[in-house]
Amino acid sequence: MPGHKQKQIPNLLNQQPLADFKVGVDNVIFSVDTAQNRLLVLLIMRQQEPFLNQWSLPGTLVRQGESLEDAAYRIMSEKIKVNNLYLEQLYTFGGPNRDPREAIDSFGVRYLSVSYFALVRFEEAELIADKVTGIAWYPVKQVPQLAFDHNEVLAYGHRRLRNKLEYSPVAFEVLPETFTLNDLYQLYTTVLGDNFADYSNFRARLLKLGFLSDTGIKISRGAGRPASLYKFDAEAFAPFKDKPLVFI
Amino acid sequence: MPGHKQKQIPNLLNQQPLADFKVGVDNVIFSVDTAQNRLLVLLIMRQQEPFLNQWSLPGTLVRQGESLEDAAYRIMSEKIKVNNLYLEQLYTFGGPNRDPREAIDSFGVRYLSVSYFALVRFEEAELIADKVTGIAWYPVKQVPQLAFDHNEVLAYGHRRLRNKLEYSPVAFEVLPETFTLNDLYQLYTTVLGDNFADYSNFRARLLKLGFLSDTGIKISRGAGRPASLYKFDAEAFAPFKDKPLVFI
Numbered sequence: 001m002p003g004h005k006q007k008q009i010p011n012l013l014n015q016q017p018l019a020d021f022k023v024g025v026d027n028v029i030f031s032v033d034t035a036q037n038r039l040l041v042l043l044i045m046r047q048q049e050p051f052l053n054q055w056s057l058p059g060t061l062v063r064q065g066e067s068l069e070d071a072a073y074r075i076m077s078e079k080i081k082v083n084n085l086y087l088e089q090l091y092t093f094g095g096p097n098r099d100p101r102e103a104i105d106s107f108g109v110r111y112l113s114v115s116y117f118a119l120v121r122f123e124e125a126e127l128i129a130d131k132v133t134g135i136a137w138y139p140v141k142q143v144p145q146l147a148f149d150h151n152e153v154l155a156y157g158h159r160r161l162r163n164k165l166e167y168s169p170v171a172f173e174v175l176p177e178t179f180t181l182n183d184l185y186q187l188y189t190t191v192l193g194d195n196f197a198d199y200s201n202f203r204a205r206l207l208k209l210g211f212l213s214d215t216g217i218k219i220s221r222g223a224g225r226p227a228s229l230y231k232f233d234a235e236a237f238a239p240f241k242d243k244p245l246v247f248i
Numbered sequence: 249m250p251g252h253k254q255k256q257i258p259n260l261l262n263q264q265p266l267a268d269f270k271v272g273v274d275n276v277i278f279s280v281d282t283a284q285n286r287l288l289v290l291l292i293m294r295q296q297e298p299f300l301n302q303w304s305l306p307g308t309l310v311r312q313g314e315s316l317e318d319a320a321y322r323i324m325s326e327k328i329k330v331n332n333l334y335l336e337q338l339y340t341f342g343g344p345n346r347d348p349r350e351a352i353d354s355f356g357v358r359y360l361s362v363s364y365f366a367l368v369r370f371e372e373a374e375l376i377a378d379k380v381t382g383i384a385w386y387p388v389k390q391v392p393q394l395a396f397d398h399n400e401v402l403a404y405g406h407r408r409l410r411n412k413l414e415y416s417p418v419a420f421e422v423l424p425e426t427f428t429l430n431d432l433y434q435l436y437t438t439v440l441g442d443n444f445a446d447y448s449n450f451r452a453r454l455l456k457l458g459f460l461s462d463t464g465i466k467i468s469r470g471a472g473r474p475a476s477l478y479k480f481d482a483e484a485f486a487p488f489k490d491k492p493l494v495f496i
Contacts, residue, residue: 016311166492244414
């Protein structure tokens with residue numbers, strides 16, 4: 001039916017043979033150093049070509065019989081020791097020519113990357129330096145040129161992290177069990193950037209949500225007057241778990 | 249460092265050779281029949297093994313030189329004619345044994361599926377029935393057992409659609425340019441299910457957001473009193489575009 005023709009997608013591709021792929025997983029693991037108010041990302045120095053000695057996200061290629069998730073957890077278990085690491089899928093990058101190995105030694109094999117995302121508590125995460133030339137919690141603001149398209153993957157992960165902070169109680173998985181409202185504000189500012197909201201609006205908004213319970217304890221830090229310590233009240237939050245909600 | 253050992257991921261996998269993949273794209277295309285208040289998904293009857301003659305999401309395998317997005321748009325351009333089709337990536341399904349072809353004729357090659365998502369305006373979308381044995385806007389509530397793991401992909405797409413309705417003004421891309429508040433409520437009910445909110449709360453919430461402008465025109469439908477026709481005010485919404493916000 002010629003009347004049904006629409007914007008032509010190059011039809012030549014229909015005659016092309018199917019592409020062959022190797023599939024990699026790359027993990028964007030964030031942490032927040034709440035003492036120094038810095039957002040950190042876990043980077044590994046590559047020990048093989050391509051991009052020998054360049055920083056990269058921790059990743060691996062998927063092996064026979066292995067699921068994508070298993071591969072993502074496998075590489076993490078070699079790099080970091082943490083309680084309850086929870087990875088969620090981020091995005092799949094799969095354009096042609098994203099990996100130089102496609103050209104050199106692969107007979108046309110393409111490399112696709114499925115990225116995963118996690119946020120871990122800085123104090124609990126222990127890096128494993130076995131058999132690597134470099135592993136680091138890199139401040140996101142100072143990340144250098146990374147291997148492959150990993151700067152793009154990292155940027156995507158950073159957007160996901162911002163969204164999660166805005167729409168979910170993920171902040172409380174990063175903070176210590178008790179915290180001041182200023183600690184919470186600093187965490188949001190560290191991830192979202194300055195001026196996302198002023199402190200008094202933020203404070204009013206968070207208290208109004210009703211998920212913070214005052215422990216009754218006050219602490220003094222530096223010169224200011226003592227501040228109340230709060231806890232996240234998971235029970236009060238439970239009925240809202242599946243409801244749309246903004247946290248700031 | 250033995251002290252660093254953690255939950256053992258089966259290390260045997262480290263000795264396994266890398267898996268070889270073909271990569272498919274599968275599209276979850278939703279539409280809403282606003283006249284009948286039904287949420288629809290585009291399905292294709294398969295014309296080849298495996299799953300010959302079963303309904304499936306429209307998909308294809310990625311060819312040499314083709315990006316994932318290009319493959320997703322290529323298959324859509326063969327199935328549907330619509331203005332400004334915008335596909336966004338949904339999720340990647342890649343476990344072993346998700347595709348029966350892995351066993352039969354593939355010498356261990358695995359099939360990974362990158363899914364894409366779109367919502368199109370029912371009145372504008374024209375199905376292209378060239379060279380297919382079946383193509384249909386299937387009511388989501390009546391979808392049968394689909395080929396491969398496509399029921400799971402569809403369920404994932406449905407969750408994304410709900411989220412988008414809750415957190416973004418996507419509803420106004422589906423409704424006609426002018427609509428009554430009841431039309432809007434029906435659309436939300438169709439996607440989110442009954443009882444997501446009562447009508448008067450919904451109405452108050454939407455008007456308070458300030459993104460709806462009253463056209464001054466009233467229409468009568470059926471027995472009720474005339475209802476005002478509204479438009480989505482994109483200009484009023486613009487400053488909120490990147491702010492966290494809930495729509496219901």
